[in-house]
Amino acid sequence: MENIDDTDRTILRLLQSDSSISLESMADRVSISVNTCWRRVKRLEEAGVVSRRVALIDPEKVGLAQTVFVAIRTRDHSAAWLQRFASAVQSIPEVVEFYRMAGDVDYLLKVQVGSVADYDRVYKALIAKVDLADVSATFAMECLKNTTELPL
Amino acid sequence: MENIDDTDRTILRLLQSDSSISLESMADRVSISVNTCWRRVKRLEEAGVVSRRVALIDPEKVGLAQTVFVAIRTRDHSAAWLQRFASAVQSIPEVVEFYRMAGDVDYLLKVQVGSVADYDRVYKALIAKVDLADVSATFAMECLKNTTELPL
DNA sequence: CCTGAAAAGCCGCTACC
């Protein structure tokens, strides 16, 4: 999208903190009419700035409070291999984030599971699918912050 | 919450993939009445299983596509220091995730910014606030997956 | 063309069976 002005930014800030807010109170806060506010929201949605509306679930309440970061070094660096590797990792639902990195770690995964034993299952599933040079896991002891709100 | 059955899990799966779904189509998919479905959703919300409903924003569309992971080793390990450190880091909006880790890295941050130069500003703000033994950043080159959906 | 007001219709919510 070309133009995102301050009003849009305020709208986005409100929506990413609570998407169940009514158009009326949103319009109030932004000091525009309900209608104009509605059009802006639609425009932001259609442009893909707002990519989706979701419910966030408390990991503790569903027994998935263990976060594990997995640093991976690969043996093979060909495009074809990467393709296979990427789709294999993406299809694992416990892998909630997956990045190709700069530096000596090639890939970084964030895995969300219930226990260390659960992680081990994911680990085994991972190494069964692709050949990896080095896989090292670090476990989170405590989550001090975890937000989906971008700093707009 | 005590009891989360398969029906609840299906509801949660639907909600965390698209919270704008109507109660009607949700009830259909789960094969229960609209009323019962509504009651279940309310119950899950009140129990805090559904912690919030938010809009997700495409980082690329707002110029915040640079993800940086920051590994921190601390000098001081007292409870008072941790308190100060934690609230200082939590108040930085660019820090979207923040974990105390097991292993030789004490803390891991995920920082969402627009550029490497932006990260440098966050870095400077960070070290200005607290005394740290070691801060090392790794930059993500490509995001292959990033979901808020837990593996239920 | 864009904005604001107001009407129409749908859906969430409640109350009752």
Next chain:
DNA sequence: GGTAGCGGCTTTTCAGG
């Protein structure tokens, strides 16, 4: 757990700047 009605919100339409 089901049904029906009310109320509020989204969405559309229309008039004015």
